[in-house]
Amino acid sequence: MTQIYMDHAATTPLRPEVLETMLPYFSEEFGNASSVYGWGRRARQALDRSRDTVAEILGAQAEEIVFTGSGSEAINLALKGAAKAQQKKGRHIVTTAIEHHAAYDSVFWLKKNGYEVTVLPVDSEGRINPEAVRSALRPDTILVSVMHANNEVGTIQPISAIGALVQEHGALFHTDAVQTAGILKLNVDELNVDLLSLAAHKFYGPKGVGALYVRKGVRLEPLVHGGFQERGRRAGTENIAGIVGLASALDLAAAERELESRRLARLRDRLFAGLQEIPFTRINGSRVHRLPNNVSVCFEFIEGESLLLNLDLRGIAASSGSACTSGSLEPSHVLLALGLSHEIAHGSLRLTLGRETTESDVDYVLGEIPEIVHRLREMSPLYQA
Amino acid sequence: MYSEKVMDHFRNPRNVGELSQADGIGEVGNARCGDIMKLWIKVENGVISDLRFKTFGCGAAIATSSMITEIAKGKTLDEAENITDNLIAEALDGLPPLKMHCSNLAADALKAAIADYRLKQSSAS
Numbered sequence: 001m002t003q004i005y006m007d008h009a010a011t012t013p014l015r016p017e018v019l020e021t022m023l024p025y026f027s028e029e030f031g032n033a034s035s036v037y038g039w040g041r042r043a044r045q046a047l048d049r050s051r052d053t054v055a056e057i058l059g060a061q062a063e064e065i066v067f068t069g070s071g072s073e074a075i076n077l078a079l080k081g082a083a084k085a086q087q088k089k090g091r092h093i094v095t096t097a098i099e100h101h102a103a104y105d106s107v108f109w110l111k112k113n114g115y116e117v118t119v120l121p122v123d124s125e126g127r128i129n130p131e132a133v134r135s136a137l138r139p140d141t142i143l144v145s146v147m148h149a150n151n152e153v154g155t156i157q158p159i160s161a162i163g164a165l166v167q168e169h170g171a172l173f174h175t176d177a178v179q180t181a182g183i184l185k186l187n188v189d190e191l192n193v194d195l196l197s198l199a200a201h202k203f204y205g206p207k208g209v210g211a212l213y214v215r216k217g218v219r220l221e222p223l224v225h226g227g228f229q230e231r232g233r234r235a236g237t238e239n240i241a242g243i244v245g246l247a248s249a250l251d252l253a254a255a256e257r258e259l260e261s262r263r264l265a266r267l268r269d270r271l272f273a274g275l276q277e278i279p280f281t282r283i284n285g286s287r288v289h290r291l292p293n294n295v296s297v298c299f300e301f302i303e304g305e306s307l308l309l310n311l312d313l314r315g316i317a318a319s320s321g322s323a324c325t326s327g328s329l330e331p332s333h334v335l336l337a338l339g340l341s342h343e344i345a346h347g348s349l350r351l352t353l354g355r356e357t358t359e360s361d362v363d364y365v366l367g368e369i370p371e372i373v374h375r376l377r378e379m380s381p382l383y384q385a
Numbered sequence: 386m387y388s389e390k391v392m393d394h395f396r397n398p399r400n401v402g403e404l405s406q407a408d409g410i411g412e413v414g415n416a417r418c419g420d421i422m423k424l425w426i427k428v429e430n431g432v433i434s435d436l437r438f439k440t441f442g443c444g445a446a447i448a449t450s451s452m453i454t455e456i457a458k459g460k461t462l463d464e465a466e467n468i469t470d471n472l473i474a475e476a477l478d479g480l481p482p483l484k485m486h487c488s489n490l491a492a493d494a495l496k497a498a499i500a501d502y503r504l505k506q507s508s509a510s
C-alpha cells in the first residue's frame with residue numbers, strides 16, 4: 001500500500017549518512033568524554049568537533065553551545081535556568097499564547113513558583129507584533145520567550161525585531177527554534193537572541209538529543225546536577241553518538257537548506273491550491289510569513305481524528321489539533337489563540353512536508369482528501385449540503 | 386489503539402443518514418470535547434423499527450453511533466432506554482479509556498430520541 005509520511009513537524013527519519021557518523025560511538029568508540037585515556041580523548045574530540053560545527057552554523061562560539069537530552073529539555077533549561085539565575089533582578093516573564101507546551105508549561109511552572117507572567121496574544125495569522133512586546137516590558141522583566149516559528153500553523157515570528165528591543169531593554173531573549181533549525185537560517189546575532197533551543201530529530205538527526213545556545217555572560221541555574229559536563233550547565237555523561245548525529249544532521253541541513261526550502265515551498269503551495277478547492281476550507285496561519293513545509297487548514301463541519309483515521313487507512317500520516325486527538329480533550333491552544341472557534345478547530349489538519357516528499361505524494365494526497373472530507377461531511381449533523 | 390470492531394464500524398458505519406418520517410429525533414452534544422450526534426428513530430407498536438444517525442466527532446463517536454443503531458433496532462422502547470454506554474463499548478470489544486465518554490454520546494442520543502417520541506405521543510393523544 002502507498003505510505004506517505006506528512007508529519008515532519010512531529011519528527012523526521014534519521015538520515016542514513018547521519019547514522020553512519022554516529023555508529024562508531026555506540027561500539028568501538030564508547031569512551032566517556034571525561035576520561036583521560038585514549039577512549040576518553042577520542043570521545044572528547046568528537047564532542048568538541050560537534051560543538052564547533054553547531055556553533056559555526058549558529059554564528060556562535062563553541063562554549064556557548066550546551067547539549068541536552070531533547071528540545072524540551074533545552075527549552076526548560078533556557079527558561080527555568082535563566083529565570084532562576086536572574087531572580088534578584090526581577091521576576092517578570094513575557095511570552096506568547098502560541099508557544100509549544102515545553103515553553104508554555106515551563107513558564108507556568110515558574111508562575112506557580114513566584115514569577116509573574118504576561119502572555120501576549122497573536123493576530124489571526126498567529127503573528128506577534130513587536131510593539132506589543134515593547135509595551136509588555138517592565139523594569140522587572142528578566143526574560144522574554146517567543147518561538148521562531150509555530151509548529152502547528154507554521155507562522156514565522158519577527159524574532160530579530162523583537163530581540164532587538166528586548167535586548168535594548170536589558171532583558172534576556174529566548175527563541176524556541178525547534179521547528180526552524182535546518183529549515184531557516186539561524187544566526188544568533190542576526191536574530192538578536194540570548195538563548196536558542198533546537199532538537200536533532202526535527203532535522204533528520206536522532207531523537208534524545210537537543211542543544212541550547214547560551215550567549216556568553218548569560219548565567220543559567222542548571223536543572224540537572226551531578227557533574228561538570230557542559231561547563232556545569234548540564235550534568236550527565238554526554239551522549240556522544242547523539243551529539244555527533246545532531247551536528248552532522250545540522251551540517252547537512254544547513255548546506256542544503258536554501259534549495260530544499262524552495263522545493264518544499266513549491267510543494268506546499270501546490271497542496272494549498274488543491275485543498276482550497278474543497279468548499280468550506282480555511283487556511284490557518286500566514287501565507288507570507290510561513291514555514292516552507294507547513295500546510296495547516298480547517299475543514300468545517302468535520303472532526304480531525306476521524307479525518308486522520310481515514311487518511312491512515314489510505315496510507316497517509318498527518319496530524320490535527322482537534323480536541324478528540326489531544327489527550328486532554330481540549331482543542332489546540334494555538335488554533336484557539338488565532339481566534340478559531342472550538343468547532344472549527346475540531347476540523348484542523350496539518351500536513352508537514354520533508355526531504356522524501358515528492359510532487360506525486362502531494363498529488364496522491366490531493367486525490368484522497370476531498371473524498372474523505374465529503375464522506376465525513378455527509379455524516380455530519382452540522383453540514384447542510 | 387482502536388479494536389478491529391471499532392475500525393469496522395468506523396470504516397463502514399451502519400445506518401448513516403436521516404429518516405424523513407421519523408417518530409422521534411434526539412440531538413445531543415458532548416460537553417467533554419464539543420461533539421454532536423443526531424439520531425432519528427422510527428417506532429412501530431412500541432418497538433424501534435428503524436434508526437439513522439449523523440455524528441460530528443472522533444472515530445469512537447462514529448463507531449458507537451453506528452453500533453447503537455444495530456443494538457437498538459428491534460428493541461422495545463423500554464429495552465432501548467436501558468442500553469448503557471458500557472454495553473455499547475463492550476459490543477465494540479472495548480474503547481480506549483480516554484474515549485469512553487464518546488459512547489455516552491450515543492446512549493444519550495437514543496434516550497433523547499425516545500423522550501422526543503414519547504413527548505410527541507402524549508401531545509398527540
Ligand code: FES
Nearest residue numbers: 324418442443487
Ligand atoms: S468525540 Fe471527541 S473524543 Fe470522541
